[in-house]
Amino acid sequence: MGLANCPECGKLYVENAARVCPECYRKQEDDAEKVVEYLRDVDKATLEEIHEATGVKHKIILRLLRSGRIMGSTISYPCETCGTLIEEGRLCTQCSRNILDQIKMDEIHAEHERNELDISKKIRSRMYGKALDDK
Ligand SMILES: [Zn+2]
Ligand SMILES: [Zn+2]
Numbered sequence: 001m002g003l004a005n006c007p008e009c010g011k012l013y014v015e016n017a018a019r020v021c022p023e024c025y026r027k028q029e030d031d032a033e034k035v036v037e038y039l040r041d042v043d044k045a046t047l048e049e050i051h052e053a054t055g056v057k058h059k060i061i062l063r064l065l066r067s068g069r070i071m072g073s074t075i076s077y078p079c080e081t082c083g084t085l086i087e088e089g090r091l092c093t094q095c096s097r098n099i100l101d102q103i104k105m106d107e108i109h110a111e112h113e114r115n116e117l118d119i120s121k122k123i124r125s126r127m128y129g130k131a132l133d134d135k
Contacts, residue, residue: 002014009021034054035056035060035069036069036070039073044074045075047062062077080095081095082095
């Protein structure tokens with residue numbers, strides 16, 4: 001336990017399980033209440049619709065969704081990369097595929113760099129003799 005800056009409002013507060021200051025925590029609970037209340041009669045809604053109806057921030061609605069507070073209704077929200085409406089995960093299928101490709105590319109790139117590093121080390125040790133490696 002110690003002091004921390006509230007990630008929501010930036011105020012100093014005594015750290016707690018909610019990880020926000022008591023004031024923001026109360027506000028978040030109010031917001032959660034509003035969203036849950038709104039969805040009680042709704043089977044399907046988009047993030048934008050919930051936001052319009054409750055005035056609760058997208059970020060908070062998403063957090064509720066991810067923490068499992070919102071259940072029984074299908075919520076569509078935009079893909080974090082392209083904005084396509086999705087119902088689970090953080091990215092649409094297209095973007096997750098792109099990201100997987102990107103990761104693969106990064107791995108190939110990293111592998112390539114490692115090899116170059118090895119080569120330059122070898123060259124250096126050949127140039128300066130074995131002393132460099134023994135250090
Ligand atoms: Zn706060
Ligand atoms: Zn996307």
